[in-house]
Amino acid sequence: MKVGLKVLKFLPLPLWFLALVSITRNPIRFFIDLASFYSFYLMLSVSLNLEYGYTGIPNFGKVMFFAGGAFVTGSLTARLIAPLAGVNSMYLANYKLYNVIVGTQVSTFFAQRADIAMLTFLLMLILGAVVGALLGLVASYPAIRLREDYLAMTLIVTGELLRIIARNYDPLICGTIGVFVPDPFRWLTGLYHDLVRTGVMLGIAFSSWAFVEALVRSPFGRMIRAIRENEVVAEAFGKDVTKVRMQVLMVGSAIAGVAGALYAFYAGTVQADDFMPIRTFVVWVMVILGGAGNNAGAALGALTYLALDRTIVILKRYFTTPFDINNLSYIALGLALVLTLMYRPEGLIPEKPIILKRVRRANKPGR
Amino acid sequence: MKSELDALGVVKKFGGLVALKGVNISVVPSTITMLIGPNGSGKTTLINVISGIYKPDEGKVLLRGKDITGLPPHEVYSLGLVRTFQIPSPFLRLTVLENLMVVAKNQLGEKPISAVFRRRRWMREEEELEEKAFRVMELLHLERLWNRRASELSGGQMKLLEIGRALMSDPSIILMDEPVAGVNPKLAYDIMEYITNVRKELGISFLIVEHRLDIVLDYVDYVYAMHKGEIIARGPPEEVISNPSVVRSYLGG
Numbered sequence: 001m002k003v004g005l006k007v008l009k010f011l012p013l014p015l016w017f018l019a020l021v022s023i024t025r026n027p028i029r030f031f032i033d034l035a036s037f038y039s040f041y042l043m044l045s046v047s048l049n050l051e052y053g054y055t056g057i058p059n060f061g062k063v064m065f066f067a068g069g070a071f072v073t074g075s076l077t078a079r080l081i082a083p084l085a086g087v088n089s090m091y092l093a094n095y096k097l098y099n100v101i102v103g104t105q106v107s108t109f110f111a112q113r114a115d116i117a118m119l120t121f122l123l124m125l126i127l128g129a130v131v132g133a134l135l136g137l138v139a140s141y142p143a144i145r146l147r148e149d150y151l152a153m154t155l156i157v158t159g160e161l162l163r164i165i166a167r168n169y170d171p172l173i174c175g176t177i178g179v180f181v182p183d184p185f186r187w188l189t190g191l192y193h194d195l196v197r198t199g200v201m202l203g204i205a206f207s208s209w210a211f212v213e214a215l216v217r218s219p220f221g222r223m224i225r226a227i228r229e230n231e232v233v234a235e236a237f238g239k240d241v242t243k244v245r246m247q248v249l250m251v252g253s254a255i256a257g258v259a260g261a262l263y264a265f266y267a268g269t270v271q272a273d274d275f276m277p278i279r280t281f282v283v284w285v286m287v288i289l290g291g292a293g294n295n296a297g298a299a300l301g302a303l304t305y306l307a308l309d310r311t312i313v314i315l316k317r318y319f320t321t322p323f324d325i326n327n328l329s330y331i332a333l334g335l336a337l338v339l340t341l342m343y344r345p346e347g348l349i350p351e352k353p354i355i356l357k358r359v360r361r362a363n364k365p366g367r
Numbered sequence: 368m369k370s371e372l373d374a375l376g377v378v379k380k381f382g383g384l385v386a387l388k389g390v391n392i393s394v395v396p397s398t399i400t401m402l403i404g405p406n407g408s409g410k411t412t413l414i415n416v417i418s419g420i421y422k423p424d425e426g427k428v429l430l431r432g433k434d435i436t437g438l439p440p441h442e443v444y445s446l447g448l449v450r451t452f453q454i455p456s457p458f459l460r461l462t463v464l465e466n467l468m469v470v471a472k473n474q475l476g477e478k479p480i481s482a483v484f485r486r487r488r489w490m491r492e493e494e495e496l497e498e499k500a501f502r503v504m505e506l507l508h509l510e511r512l513w514n515r516r517a518s519e520l521s522g523g524q525m526k527l528l529e530i531g532r533a534l535m536s537d538p539s540i541i542l543m544d545e546p547v548a549g550v551n552p553k554l555a556y557d558i559m560e561y562i563t564n565v566r567k568e569l570g571i572s573f574l575i576v577e578h579r580l581d582i583v584l585d586y587v588d589y590v591y592a593m594h595k596g597e598i599i600a601r602g603p604p605e606e607v608i609s610n611p612s613v614v615r616s617y618l619g620g
Contacts, residue, residue, distance in 0.1 A: 214483045219468075219476030219493070222461070226469045229458035236418060236452075237470040238444035238536065247479050293460075353462045353516065 028191065030310070035198045036266055038306055039205035040066075043259035045286040045298040046212050047252035052284075053292035053351070054216050055248045056228030058148050061139060061155030062283050064162045065253035067275035068135045069128030069260025071162075074179040074270030075172050077124055078103045081182070084116065085109035096174045103180035114187040121184035124261045125204070132257020133250040135162070140249045145242055156277060167272035178271035181264050201262050208255045213295045215251070217354055224248060225293070278330075285337050291347025300348055308332055369432060371396040371540050371572040372417070372448070377426035379409075379416055386412045388596040389426065392574075394540065399566055399573040399586060401604070404593030405616055410576045411453060413593070414542050417574075418450040419443040431539070445472060449533045450542035453576075455525035457517035457532070464513045466528055467500040468493070470535050503531045506561065523550050530558065534565065540572040547579050555579065559586045580608065592616070 044062060051057040078099065082092055087105045091098035110117035143154035166172050173179040185197045215221060227234045227241055235241045264270045282305065290301020309329050316325045340347065372394040379387040386409045394400045402410050415421045417428050419440040428436045435443055457466050474496075476482050476489030504510040507527040512520065517528060526546065533541045546562070547555035563586050565571055577583045584590075590607040592600040594616040600607045607613055 211483060214486070215479060218482035218486070219474045219489060220479050220482035222465055222469045223474075223477050225461060226458040226465075229460055230456055232420065233452065233456045233458070235440045236420065236444060236450060237532065238441045238472055240439075240441045251479060351460065353460075353465070353514070 030314075032194050032198050034306060034310055035202055037310075038303060039198070039201040040259045040263045040266075041283065041286065041302040041306060042205045042299055043208050043255050043262075044283045045290070045302040046209050046295055047255040047259075048283050049287050049290075049292060049295060049298035050212050050216065050224075050255075051248055051252040053287060053294070053298065054221060054228060055224040055245060056148070056231075057245055057249060058152035059155055059249070059252065060152045060277075060280055060284075061157075061159035062256060063275050063277060063279040064139060064155070064159035065132040065135055065256035066260040066263070066279065067159070067162055067166070067272075068131045068253075069257030069262075070264040070270050070275070071166055071173055071260070072127050072131045072257075073124045073261040073264035074181050076127070077120060077184075077264075078106045078180065078182050081106045081109065081116070081120055096170050096177070099174050100180045103182045106182040107186045110182055110184055111186040117184040117187060121265065124184075124265070125258050128257040128259075128261030129254040130257070132260070133254040135257070136249040136253030137246065140246060144245050144249070156280070159275075159277060159280065163272050163275045166275075173270050173272060176272070178269050181268050181270060183268060184265060197266070201266065204258065204262065208258065209295060209299060212251075212255070216295065221354060282333065285333055287347075289336055289340050289347060291349040291351065293351030294347070294349050297347050297349035297351075304348070305333070305336070308336065369396070370394060370429075371431060372574065373427075373429040374413065374417060375427045375429065377413065377416055377428065378424045379412055379421060380424050386596050387416065387423070390593070390596070390598055392591050392598065392601075394572050394574050395589070396539075396572055397566060397570045398588040399562065399575060400589045400591070401583060401587040402574060402576045402591050402593060403578070403580065403607075403613075403617075408593040408616070409596040410593055411544055412596075414450055414544055414574075414576060417443075418448065418542060444536065447537075447539035448542065449536055449538040449540075451529045451533050451544055451546065453544040453548075455522070455529045457520070457525055457528050459518040460516055462514050462516055463504065463509055463520070463528060464497070464500055466517050467503055467531055467535050468496045470532050471496050471499075472536055500535065503534050507531050523554050526550055526554075526558070530561070538571060540574065543573060543575045543577075545577055546575060547577060547582055552582065555582045559583060562586065584608065 044066060048059055048062055051059045079092065079095070079102070082102050085106045087102050091102050095102065139155060139158040140151070143151045146154070167176055169175070185193055188196055216224070223239055224244060227239060227244060231241050286301040286305045287298050288301070289304055290299065291297025312329045312332060316328065321328060370393040374390055374392045377387050377390045378385070390409070390413055392402070402413070404410050412421065416423045419435070419438050419442070422437045426436070427434060430443070430446055430448055433446070435446060458469065461469065474489065475485065475492055481489060501510060501513070504513060507530065509524065509527055509531065512524065517525065520528060530546060547558055550558065559582060562573060566573060575583065575587065584604045587604055590602065590604050591598050592607050592610065592613040594612070599616065600610040600613050
């Protein structure tokens with residue numbers, strides 16, 4: 001009964017999509033796009049939910065870890081495979097100028113060697129996770145002992161620092177021009193290519209969702225919620241708050257790093273200015289909208305935001321506004337945030353107590 | 368006899384304010400020791416220094432002879448010293464059951480990797496912990512509330528939960544900051560009876576800070592009186608409360 005009602009509540013959502021799809025020119029394309037974007041954003045929102053919703057870490061530097069994964073993928077993939085693909089080493093010597101040529105040749109190589117392509121893909125995801133986790137450690141180390149607001153400031157600043165370094169230090173991702181990323185799914189063609197790639201991305205995204213869900217439904221999850229409630233008391237009751245917050249930030253950042261690697265492969269290019277702080281705030285809106293401290297909420301929040309965003313992208317062809325139409329998405333985002341905070345501060349799906357073991361207690365009083 | 372807890376010449380300054388001016392106390396194992404003194408005399412500061420929340424500027428804190436001065440609170444806790452807070456501080460959005468279970472030491476499921484991949488192992492621990500939590504709840508008459516969020520409890524129930532949480536970790540000594548303040552007399556006596564039983568059955572020592580002398584004094588073995596950051600009297604309860612300087616510090620004049 002209860003579950004049935006819950007489903008009803010979200011019924012308008014698929015209807016909305018159907019209506020939307022009917023006016024798009026290419027419904028399959030639309031869904032593939034949406035699903036691909038959803039997979040990065042799901043990973044970002046679920047990892048921010050772990051950090052903020054469950055542990056209370058105000059991670060305003062989310063984009064940095066996402067960027068870390070994207071930068072390592074962008075800077076290494078083509079260069080790593082270039083010798084195998086027989087790319088002229090002259091091109092590698094002047095990578096900034098010739099990165100598109102190198103990348104294209106590596107892509108062509110991937111078209112013939114699916115095995116190497118997939119191994120590279122996997123390696124980059126792992127590297128993305130490692131770089132994300134390390135960045136999480138480095139960025140938080142000086143500030144994790146500080147009060148929440150200072151930690152938030154430190155993280156937002158470090159995020160910008162990383163973007164500015166990438167923008168100005170050419171060897172990383174070719175500075176302002178950005179870097180071309182070869183396509184590891186090039187051995188597939190046409191619609192099949194897009195479907196498989198998006199399927200893999202969604203699979204990875206839902207695995208991270210499941211990982212975070214398993215993590216919070218454990219004594220670890222109970223501990224991080226206790227730390228969120230009162231860190232002094234948690235510390236007095238034996239929890240090493242600094243260490244636990246670092247662990248959480250490393251796990252969350254590793255997930256964001258993988259999301260960044262996926263994004264780099266999906267976009268086919270990595271540009272430093274694609275990693276502005278606004279991305280962090282978008283993810284925050286998703287978490288607050290969906291319901292902090294509830295992973296289903298984080299997933300729904302990401303979907304709601306993307307649905308809104310995509311709707312605007314499609315609809316803006318059909319009408320004009322007195323302001324730059326591209327700002328409409330931000331206006332809607334801000335409005336959604338304000339309305340949520342005013343009328344439903346706990347989000348679409350509020351946090352619920354987690355009961356780990358209830359079998360024996362089924363007959364206990366007070367249920 | 369070796370003492371459970373010693374504070375030796377503890378000095379704590381906050382800027383120009385000297386909150387503790389070389390305090391010496393010791394708690395004999397399996398006894399209830401009480402710390403009294405007017406507001407601002409440094410009792411809570413002393414508790415905070417002992418439990419590791421503040422680092423003392425001078426002096427030592429020994430737990431069963433082991434130097435624990437300046438250790439972080441979570442390490443002090445792991446050595447068997449637990450404290451409760453003057454203002455009840457349950458983890459508000461956790462349930463009563465979770466509040467109790469979360470404080471248990473060395474849980475396998477608190478390691479992030481094990482939490483995800485060794486579920487079966489820590490589930491067994493969880494069952495034992497849950498049994499124990501229910502025993503504690505039954506003692507404190509909280510079992511009907513096991514699934515309630517702590518934020519929904521009354522002030523008195525929060526006090527009980529605070530005590531229950533302290534018991535969950537099998538401590539050797541519990542520092543209690545005003546366990547019966549703001550609690551109705553009936554419940555206050557119950558709490559003290561309960562503390563006495565725990566002391567008798569489990570041999571846990573208590574260091575209690577409390578103003579409600581009328582209720583608590585009958586249950587305690589030894590009393591320290593503090594005033595302006597110093598111990599001004601020590602001894603059996605009757606002796607200390609009739610000490611003229613203690614009376615003066617409490618009543619003025």
